[in-house]
Amino acid sequence: MTDMIVPLVDVRKRAFVPSIEPSAASRQNTLGDTRHRRLHDLRISVTDRCNFRCVYCMPKEVFNNDYPYLKHDELLSFEEITKLAKAFVSLGVEKLRLTGGEPLLRKNVETLIGMLAELRTPAGQPVDLTLTTNASLLAKKARALKAAGLDRITVSLDAMDDTIFKKMNDVDYSVEQVLEGLDAAAAEGFNNIKVNMVVKKGWNEDQVVPMARYFKNSPHIVRFIEYMDVGTSNGWKLDEVVPSKEVLSKIHSEVSPLVSLEPNYQGEVAQRWKYADGSNEVGVISSVTQAFCSSCTRARLSTQGQLYTCLFASQGHDFKALLRGSVATMSDSDGDEALRNAVANVWGARSDRYSEIRTAASFPSDRIEMSYIGG
Ligand code: SAM
Ligand code: SF4
Ligand code: SF4
Numbered sequence: 310m311t312d313m314i315v316p317l318v319d320v321r322k323r324a325f326v327p328s329i330e331p332s333a334a335s336r337q338n339t340l341g342d343t344r345h346r347r348l349h350d351l352r353i354s355v356t357d358r359c360n361f362r363c364v365y366c367m368p369k370e371v372f373n374n375d376y377p378y379l380k381h382d383e384l385l386s387f388e389e390i391t392k393l394a395k396a397f398v399s400l401g402v403e404k405l406r407l408t409g410g411e412p413l414l415r416k417n418v419e420t421l422i423g424m425l426a427e428l429r430t431p432a433g434q435p436v437d438l439t440l441t442t443n444a445s446l447l448a449k450k451a452r453a454l455k456a457a458g459l460d461r462i463t464v465s466l467d468a469m470d471d472t473i474f475k476k477m478n479d480v481d482y483s484v485e486q487v488l489e490g491l492d493a494a495a496a497e498g499f500n501n502i503k504v505n506m507v508v509k510k511g512w513n514e515d516q517v518v519p520m521a522r523y524f525k526n527s528p529h530i531v532r533f534i535e536y537m538d539v540g541t542s543n544g545w546k547l548d549e550v551v552p553s554k555e556v557l558s559k560i561h562s563e564v565s566p567l568v569s570l571e572p573n574y575q576g577e578v579a580q581r582w583k584y585a586d587g588s589n590e591v592g593v594i595s596s597v598t599q600a601f602c603s604s605c606t607r608a609r610l611s612t613q614g615q616l617y618t619c620l621f622a623s624q625g626h627d628f629k630a631l632l633r634g635s636v637a638t639m640s641d642s643d644g645d646e647a648l649r650n651a652v653a654n655v656w657g658a659r660s661d662r663y664s665e666i667r668t669a670a671s672f673p674s675d676r677i678e679m680s681y682i683g684g
Contacts (some may be wrong), residue, residue, distance in 0.1 A: 324615045324627035329647035330637065334657025340400045341491045342618075342659035347574055348652075349404060349606035353390060353395045355418060356410040357612045357681050361443050362479040363467070365509055367680045370478055371542040374375050385614040389422040389632050391428070393610065396648035400656070401609075404437040406463075410612070410680050413446040420458040426458025437567035439463065441505070445482060447490030451497040462494050463503040468469070468516040469523050477513060491529065496637050502529045503592075508551040509536045521564045525589050532579050532592035539620055540678035553593035557582060560591060565594070576606040608656065611681055616652075618662035620679060626655045 320604045329662060334340065340348045344510065357379050360437040362369045385393070407423055412418055428436050431458040439461040440454070447464070454462075465488050468474040474484050494502060506513075506520055517533060524531045560582075561567045570581035570590060578601055579592035595601075615625025631651055636644040 310674050324625040324630075326630045327616075327626045327628070327635075327651040328519070329631065329651045330654070331650050332654055332657065335650040335653035337653065339655075340656050342656055344603070344660060346349040346576075346604065346606055346659075346661070348397070348401050348607070348608060350406065351394065351402045351404070352406045352408050352607060352609045353392070353394065354409050354610065354681065355407055355412045355421065356384070356413040358414055359409060359680060360414065360480065360594060361482060362443055363412065363507075364477055364479060364512065365507055365536055365545075366539075366543065367678075368542055368544075372483070374609060379613055383613045385610075385629060385632070387417075387424055389614065389629070390421060390610070390630065390670055391616075392644070393423055393628055393648060393652075395428055396645060397608070398430055398436055399649055400652055401431075402436070403430060404433075404439065407438075407440040411443055411445070413442050413450050419450070419453040419459075422454060422457040422459050423502075425482040427547055437461070441465065442490075443444070443478070443482075444487045444490030447543055448493040448613045451493045451499070454494075455497045455499065461501055461503075462499050463505055464491055464529075465475065465505045465507075466496070466520070467506050468513045469519040470516060473513050479507075495528065500528070504529050504531045506533055507534045507536055508548045508556060510551050512549075514551045515666070517551075517559050518563045521560045521591060524591075525584060527589070530592060532594055534594040535597045537596050537620070538678075540680075547597075550597045552598045553580070553595040556593055563680070567659075576604045578605075579606055596664060600662070602662035602665045605661075610649045611677070616655055617677060618655065618659040618680075619663055620677075621663035622661065625677070626651075 315555070321433065335520040359367055361367070422438065425438055426435065430436065438459055440459055442465070443464040444464045464487065468482070469484060471484050475481050491502065502586060504524060508514055510515060514549040520531055533553065534551050535553060536545070557567060566585040567582040568585050570583050572581065579594050581590055581592050609620070610628070611617065611625060614627065616627030616628055617625050628651065631648065636647050639647060
């Protein structure tokens, strides 16, 4: 079970400053990229730190005491995040997801949630506000998150077996502690909680059936995620990916028969299946075996304010430079307009489709880390 850990190329500071000039793209009401994909979701990474060392995300060998985490003044402030999110929402974003690192480690994150909950779409609707967490602080924070206006939560859990889960998170965190967090969130009134399991061959594929069994009769929906080649620190190999097809066939034959469901909305990354007995549904996210670039409507904002239009990008767009540079010298409304133009200019020029063209030859070797831009 040993992986080859490759040294990390630090690409965090490689970024262009986007243009704030008005353009054809910035005059559109519903923004499309060069492949006619609208901008619908924004993932916001609020910290690059985490208290877990999941083997597929922040392996201990790389993310050790010597790792140069960002300093506090390098992070976007809550005001900066909200100002940027407002520009995105004005251009059609309806869903905001806070992520990380571990987002609940960001001090007073509920204050940020309260600020984002006040944003309104051009049609006057609130945005769908969600958060992905490893649940270690969820029992403590669930009440404050709900009160601040968080709509939904996704919890990560990679095994039902304690020994396997502890090997995956590499910090001796138990399954029981995650389940306590889940229960606390449900007790505070969070519905429709999703549970994400990354499946890595040789590590936890025998946990697919126990996970499916455990959550089948619960209110929570499990989604099985193919292990992805995000970043470079995890030493990813294609033969460690368990194809979603295998996951579904195991559940179908060993847990209960499944039937496919329609997506909830266009661009939904999880394929949905329900148990034929009507008890619950499960999802699979097949980022490796079935690329969904043609319907990818997500942008990602890194902890230090760089915008990435693809998970596999090696270069961001430096919105912090704008926020702390030209925009800082403008009136509020001119600043809002400048940021709106900048978002439109970046998204209007977007052509990413890495998963569709993934080959050893074409794949960049200096990709950004998942813990830096969030999943
Ligand atoms: N710390 C939080 C958590 O784990 O839920 C949020 C950040 S984490 C980067 C977001 C999601 O990305 C998690 O569900 C995690 O399992 C997933 N993830 C991280 N590395 C991955 C990889 N190499 N392949 C697939 N999913 C990955
Ligand atoms: Fe931390 Fe989440 Fe990455 Fe695990 S997947 S190391 S919990 S950021
Ligand atoms: Fe979206 Fe990039 Fe993933 Fe394709 S490879 S689905 S464009 S994030």
